Amino acid sequence: MIEVKNLVKSFDDKVVLEDISVTFEKGKTNLIIGASGSGKSVLLKNIVGLFKPDSGDILYDRRDFINAHRDLKTDIRREIGMLFQGGALFDSMTVEQNIKFPLDILTKMPEDEKLDRVNFCLKRVKLENTNKQMPSEISGGMQKRVGIARAIVNSSQYLFCDEPNSGLDPITSIKIDRLLAEITEEYQITTVIVTHDMNSVMEIGEYIMFLSNSHKLWEGNSDEIMHSGVQELDEFVFANKMMRKFRDQ
Numbered sequence: 001m002i003e004v005k006n007l008v009k010s011f012d013d014k015v016v017l018e019d020i021s022v023t024f025e026k027g028k029t030n031l032i033i034g035a036s037g038s039g040k041s042v043l044l045k046n047i048v049g050l051f052k053p054d055s056g057d058i059l060y061d062r063r064d065f066i067n068a069h070r071d072l073k074t075d076i077r078r079e080i081g082m083l084f085q086g087g088a089l090f091d092s093m094t095v096e097q098n099i100k101f102p103l104d105i106l107t108k109m110p111e112d113e114k115l116d117r118v119n120f121c122l123k124r125v126k127l128e129n130t131n132k133q134m135p136s137e138i139s140g141g142m143q144k145r146v147g148i149a150r151a152i153v154n155s156s157q158y159l160f161c162d163e164p165n166s167g168l169d170p171i172t173s174i175k176i177d178r179l180l181a182e183i184t185e186e187y188q189i190t191t192v193i194v195t196h197d198m199n200s201v202m203e204i205g206e207y208i209m210f211l212s213n214s215h216k217l218w219e220g221n222s223d224e225i226m227h228s229g230v231q232e233l234d235e236f237v238f239a240n241k242m243m244r245k246f247r248d249q
Contacts, residue, residue, distance in 0.1 A: 001026050002047065002158065002190055007056030009046055016042045018214040027188045029181050029204045031195055034211035035236060040194045041162060048080060048160055078106050081156030083147045085163040089135040096131035099150045106154055121149035125179060141172035152183060161193040165200060177203045198237060
């Protein structure tokens, strides 16, 4: 579980996040949605420690992340897996080397155990026998699955995904969504996904948080979002529907 309490973040004189409080539960797919510039990515970067908030608290299973001493902060970071928007695989590394990278830098695990773990994760994302392929030799959807394998290879307790379906076709996007949901439930991970994809929202949105103009305006699940009664959210949903309809024509 991750708890964010009264978080405020500004850049120069512009407030980007204003008094944000939210709880992301373990074993659920937690989604952050909102228009461009609403503060989604800034919130994510504050939670993982890339930005330091002006005020507020961030707790990882009741451990104070912001004010933690160096060793505790390092321990928490070892429990975090990240799936980046573009996949962010190392072009010069094989699939196996990409997935093994977190184990190389964060653990002292023997090499044979690392390879066993890599192969386990490859099997879990249905990419067996791709170990020696380069990122350029596999599809965009496969690259995203390699990114997921790399994010969970260190037995992550917290998984953060930034626009995981960016650049993917609708069918592949659904497969990535379902894979993330399966892994979240299977390993009881606290998963937080930043997305603007309404297909993802409706498919796997067990908890959804809507940001607009630096504020949290709504929270709920995929069954409730169509009846939110929040004008800004209704407009966001409608705009996404129209964009998807135009794209699919």
